[in-house]
Amino acid sequence: xxxxxxxxxxxxxxxxxxxxxxxxxxxxxxxxxxxxxxxxxxxxxxxxxxxxxxxxxxxxxxxxxxxxxxxx
Amino acid sequence: xxxxxxxxxxxxxxxxxxxxxxxxxxxxxxxxxxxxxxxxxxxxxxxxxxxxxxxxxxxxxxxxxxxxxxxxxxxxxxxxxxxxxxxxxxxxxxxxxxxxxxxxxxxxxxxxxxxxxxxxxxxxxxxxxxxxxxxxxxxxxxxxxxxxxxxxxxxxxxxxxxxxxxxxxxxxxxxxxxxxxxxxxxxxxxxxxxxxxxxxxxxxxxxxxxxxxxxxxxxxxxxxxxxxxxxxxxxxxxxxxxxxxxxxxxxxxxxxxxxxxxxxxxxxxxxxxxxxxxxxxxxxxxxxxxxxxxxxxxxxxxxxxxxxxxxxxxxxxxxxxxxxxxxxxxxxxxxxxxxxxxxxxxxxxxxxxxxxxxxxxxxxxxxxxxxxxxxxxxxxxxxxxxxxxxxxxxxxxxxxxxxxxxxxxxxxxxxxxxxxxxxxxxxxxxxxxxxxxxxxxxxxxxxxxxxxxxxxxxxxxxxxxxxxxxxxxxxxxxxxxxxxxxxxxxxxxxxxxxxxxxxxxxxxxxxxxxxxxxxxxxxxxxxxxxxxxxxxxxxxxxxxxxxxxxxxxxxxxxxxxxxxxxxxxxxxxxxxxxxxxxxxxxxxxxxxxxxxxxxxxxxxxxxxxxxxxxxxxxxxxxxxxxxxxxxxxx
Numbered sequence: 285x286x287x288x289x290x291x292x293x294x295x296x297x298x299x300x301x302x303x304x305x306x307x308x309x310x311x312x313x314x315x316x317x318x319x320x321x322x323x324x325x326x327x328x329x330x331x332x333x334x335x336x337x338x339x340x341x342x343x344x345x346x347x348x349x350x351x352x353x354x355x356x
Numbered sequence: 357x358x359x360x361x362x363x364x365x366x367x368x369x370x371x372x373x374x375x376x377x378x379x380x381x382x383x384x385x386x387x388x389x390x391x392x393x394x395x396x397x398x399x400x401x402x403x404x405x406x407x408x409x410x411x412x413x414x415x416x417x418x419x420x421x422x423x424x425x426x427x428x429x430x431x432x433x434x435x436x437x438x439x440x441x442x443x444x445x446x447x448x449x450x451x452x453x454x455x456x457x458x459x460x461x462x463x464x465x466x467x468x469x470x471x472x473x474x475x476x477x478x479x480x481x482x483x484x485x486x487x488x489x490x491x492x493x494x495x496x497x498x499x500x501x502x503x504x505x506x507x508x509x510x511x512x513x514x515x516x517x518x519x520x521x522x523x524x525x526x527x528x529x530x531x532x533x534x535x536x537x538x539x540x541x542x543x544x545x546x547x548x549x550x551x552x553x554x555x556x557x558x559x560x561x562x563x564x565x566x567x568x569x570x571x572x573x574x575x576x577x578x579x580x581x582x583x584x585x586x587x588x589x590x591x592x593x594x595x596x597x598x599x600x601x602x603x604x605x606x607x608x609x610x611x612x613x614x615x616x617x618x619x620x621x622x623x624x625x626x627x628x629x630x631x632x633x634x635x636x637x638x639x640x641x642x643x644x645x646x647x648x649x650x651x652x653x654x655x656x657x658x659x660x661x662x663x664x665x666x667x668x669x670x671x672x673x674x675x676x677x678x679x680x681x682x683x684x685x686x687x688x689x690x691x692x693x694x695x696x697x698x699x700x701x702x703x704x705x706x707x708x709x710x711x712x713x714x715x716x717x718x719x720x721x722x723x724x725x726x727x728x729x730x731x732x733x734x735x736x737x738x739x740x741x742x743x744x745x746x747x748x749x750x751x752x753x754x755x756x757x758x759x760x761x762x763x764x765x766x767x768x769x770x771x772x773x774x775x776x777x778x779x780x781x782x783x784x785x786x787x788x789x790x791x792x793x794x795x796x797x798x799x800x801x802x803x804x805x806x807x808x809x810x811x812x813x814x815x816x817x818x819x820x821x822x823x824x825x826x827x828x829x830x831x832x833x834x835x836x837x838x839x840x841x842x843x844x845x846x847x848x849x850x851x852x853x854x855x856x857x858x859x860x861x862x863x864x865x866x867x868x869x870x871x872x873x874x875x876x877x878x879x880x881x882x883x884x885x886x887x888x889x890x891x892x893x894x895x896x897x898x899x900x901x902x903x904x905x906x907x908x909x910x911x912x913x914x915x916x917x918x919x920x921x922x923x924x925x926x927x928x929x930x931x932x933x934x935x936x937x938x939x940x941x942x943x944x945x946x947x948x949x950x951x952x953x954x955x956x957x958x959x960x961x962x963x964x965x966x967x968x969x970x971x972x973x974x975x976x977x978x979x980x981x982x983x984x985x986x987x988x989x990x
Contacts, residue, residue, distance in 0.1 A: 289412060292430060292562045296569050299401055303394060303573065307772040310390055314770070321388075321770040326581050332773055335577060 290352045297346030304340025307332045383534035384759060385766045391775025398570070398779045399543075402551045402786070405562050409555030416818045419556035420488060420798045421658050426561060428664035432671030434561040434655040437568040438791045439676075442784030443524050445575070445683050449764075450757030452687025453704055455626040456611025457989060459687070460680045464614075465638040467676050468982045470646035474656070475669035476975050478647055480959050481869050482657060483665045484951045489795075490650040490865070491803040497868040497952045498879030500807055505883050506861060507803035510650055511796055513853045515829050518792035519836025525785035526837070532762045533778070541837055544782070548789045549830040552797075553823050557658060560787070560794040564655070567783040568675075574773075574780030575682045578761070581768040582689035595692040599701065611688070614989045621910065636920030640927045644858035648865050651795045663962050666971045673978050677985065683761075690760040694767070702755065702763075705735050710756045713745055721748035789833065797825040852894050859923040860886025863930035870954045871938075872946055878937035886930030893922045 311332025314320060320327040387395075413419045426434070451459040487493040491510060495503030526540035551559045586592040596611055610617045610624050617623045618630040646652060646669075659665035694702040712731035713722050722728045725746055732742045744752050755763060765777040801822045806813070813821070864883045867874040896903045897918055905911040908921040949956035967973050 290408065292565050295401065295405060295562065296566060299397070299566065300569065300573065302397055303772075303776060306390060306394065307776070310770075310772045323766070324770045325767050326585060327770070329581070329584075331577060331581065331768070332770060335773065339573060 291350045293346050293350040294352065297343050297348075297350060299343070300339045301343030301347055304336050304338070304343050306336070308336030308340055311336050383530075384532045384755075384762050385774060385778070387533060387775060387778065388771040390771045391778065394772060394775030395779050395782065398783060399547055401566070402547055402563055405566075406551030406554035406559050409559045409562065413554070413556040413558060414816075414819065416801075416815050416822070418558070419819045419822055420801065422556070422558035422561055424658055425660045426655075426658045426664070426668075428659060428667035428671055430561065430565055431656050431659040431664060431668035433568050433675070434564040434658075435652055435668050436672035436675050436679075437564040437571075437787065438652050438655055440568070440571060440679065440784060441521065441788040442528065442781040443521075443788075445571070445781070445784060446528070446758050446761045448683045449687035449690070449761040450704070450759070452684040453690050453757050453760045455624075456688065457614060457680075457684055458610075458618075458624060458626045458628070460614060460684050460989070461633050461637060463676060463680050463684075464982065464985060465633060466642045467646060468673050468978065469638060470642040471669040471673040471676065472975055472978060473643065474647045474653070475666045475673075475971065478869060479656065479666045479669070480662060481952060481954070481957065482653065483659070483662050484957065484959065487657070488802045489798050490648055490653055490861075491799060493952075494864065494868065494879065494883070495803070495807070497949075498864075498874075499876040501880040502864065502876070502883050503803055504808070505880065505887070507799050509853075509857045509861075509887065510799045511804065513857060514651070514792040514796040514799070515832050516836050516853065518789045518796070518829065518833040520840060521785055521788045521792065522833055523837035523840050525782070525789075528781065528785075531759070532781075537841070541834060544786055544789065545830050545834050548786055548793060549827055552790045552794050553826040556822065557654065557794050557798070560790045561655060561658060563783070563790060564787045567780070567787045570776070570780045570783045572682065574776040574778075575686075575761075575765075577773065578764045578768055578777075579681055579685040579689065582686060582693055582764060586689055586693060592688060592692065596688065599692055611691075612989070614986060616990055632920050636924050640859055640862065640923040641855075641920060644862035644923065644927075648861045649854075649858065650799065651791050654795055654798065662960065663965070663969075663971065667969075667974070670971055670974045670978060674981075677978075677981060686764045687760050690764050694760070694763055700741075703735075703737055703741060704755050704757045704760060704763075705732075705737065707756045707758065709735055710754045713754050715748060715753055719748070722746055789830075793826055793829045793833070796829045797822045800825045800829075855919050855923055856890040856894055856926075857887055859926035860890060860930040863927045864934060867931065867934045867938075868953070872949055872953050872956050873938050873943050874934055875938045875941040875943050877941045878934045881937050882930045882934035885933050886926055889929045890922060890926035893925060897922075 311330060311334075314327075315330055315333060412423070415423075417423060448459050448462065451462075482490075482493060485493055485496050487496060489507075489510075491503045491506035494506050522541055522544060525544055526535075526537045529535040529540040530537055551563060555562070583589065583592065586595060593612060597609060613624075615630060618628060618633060621627050621629055656665050656668045659668055690704070692701070694704070696702050709731045712724070713728035715721060716723050722745065729742070729746060732745065737745075745754055762781075765774060769777050801818055805821055805825075806818065810817075860883050863886060864879055867882070868879055893907055897907055904918050907925070908918050946956045951957050
């Protein structure tokens with residue numbers, strides 16, 4: 285986004301951060317308890333953990349880099 | 357792809373969707389609380405964005421053109437995202453399941469050359485003329501008559517397509533999640549009316565960028581995990597060749613070639629010829645959609661300067677080339693990885709077969725076994741599979757090609773991640789609706805209300821009219837959604853609107869933009885008679901199906917070929933009308949055409965930039981990449 289105001293990238297940071305945190309949290313719970321959802325393949329890869337962590341990291345980077353008030 | 361036209365990618369066409377509502381099959385996926393939370397967060401975010409942007413959408417320039425302050429990246433992502441609807445993602449994944457990587461043509465040759473042409477050649481004229489819309493450009497180049505014909509055509513098409521999108525979303529949510537149709541329609545339409553009505557085009561663009569990120573975040577895992585399980589690309593190839601050779605009649609090797617087997621209709625799974633791909637798809641349909649459809653062009657017009665406007669389609673083209681990874685690849689993977697509960701390979705079929713074999717909710721048995729049996733006899737389903745379907749019971753129901761992507765999601769995505777994947781589909785539907793409604797609002801206000809009803813309103817008056825147009829547009833869309841639900845045949849006509857309109861429009865705009873001699877009357881008559889000609893061809897084939905062989909030049913032609921050839925004939929017809937009428941009428945003085953026509957326009961000098969910000973350099977990179985990909989998958 286050009287000009288003043290909250291950039292779109294900040295909203296994306298919020299969304300990815302929230303989603304990453306939720307997915308990562310669930311993935312860790314799943315790993316710790318060993319309770320995997322029935323029918324889902326490749327649970328041994330712990331996809332929610334690394335994918336959630338990736339989304340969270342990207343989200344946090346965007347949140348910091350494009351936070352309101354910072355010049356872009 | 358191609359907006360409404362792409363809906364034909366949906367196996368069986370959208371016309372088969374209403375029949376799916378009658379199915380008693382259990383939903384494909386059941387969402388857990390975490391998945392629902394992910395969906396609720398998305399809706400909350402869209403409404404938040406709408407309310408936040410309301411304060412920045414007070415003038416007509418802000419409301420309708422997003423203040424013309426989008427960067428190249430935002431305009432580019434929005435440009436490509438406006439074309440990534442969920443029906444398209446699901447439809448082309450299903451097409452890849454059926455036809456192999458030939459489906460990729462709709463992403464590469466059917467998009468990239470046209471996107472480059474828009475950015476590098478046409479954008480300066482759209483942008484320098486400062487038009488608010490594509491009909492607006494016709495008004496500037498020709499006169500009010502051509503603009504009005506285009507404006508009414510766009511307005512009707514957009515509002516009906518928004519309704520079709522709404523209905524299609526509700527059907528998909530019903531089939532995939534078991535959600536009530538009215539619930540899906542109301543929730544999505546209220547959300548769209550709120551966020552577009554409050555924030556205007558800027559809000560629609562923000563949500564399209566959000567959707568773009570969601571689609572990659574939600575769908576990218578499917579090909580990654582699928583490839584891992586299939587043993588990489590070589591493993592996938594080996595398994596497809598081993599599984600498919602006996603079933604399809606054509607060499608399973610053809611599933612991996614874009615061009616090699618297109619010399620004859622019968623030697624590739626899709627039954628297409630390379631000339632149709634290049635001329636029909638790669639030129640008329642693709643250029644018609646990417647360079648004249650206001651829904652996508654509006655995103656680029658919102659760029660903050662000419663360089664950004666030229667760069668946006670080029671940025672978009674890089675992502676467009678990557679989309680097959682999350683659409684085509686899951687379809688191919690589904691061909692070998694999808695399994696029934698007993699471990700046997702799950703074979704997908706067309707929507708018509710699924711509808712013929714619908715099961716009774718009370719008995720769990722096929723409702724009309726004879727019709728189902730006859731329908732299955734036309735497929736490649738093994739005799740064992742057919743027996744199982746007719747015997748009924750759990751896990752016996754058939755699934756369609758269009759469900760390949762959701763089925764792959766259910767296979768690999770657990771709680772949270774599945775919610776993310778479903779949210780990506782919902783976001784795709786909603787941004788499709790929002791795109792149509794915001795474009796409708798602009799066309800209605802600038803090209804119909806202002807020139808024909810109230811020429812002297814204040815700026816705030818037109819913003820109010822635009823906001824009302826969004827609310828009314830959404831209400832009419834809801835009506836259109838229920839109309840297509842109860843009158844199934846209408847769907848075919850709505851789908852055809854885009855393909856009827858786009859080819860005459862392309863010819864009129866290209867002549868207007870590149871030939872100073874094209875006259876006002878020629879523009880108006882070319883567009884009007886071109887639309888009538890195109891609609892007549894459509895009705896001819898509709899009422900006399902045997903006419904398809906004449907229109908598409910082959911007795912073996914399929915409906916997809918009809919669209920391509922009808923577009924080609926309509927383009928040629930319009931071109932002839934514009935050419936002939938122009939030669940017999942008085943052209944406008946060349947000095948009046950500055951900023952509108954090639955050869956009569958002095959383009960503004962752009963500030964020099966480093967090579968890595970130069971759109972020409974990146975255009976060359978796209979061309980090289982495009983060529984390499986086509987050679988690689990020859």
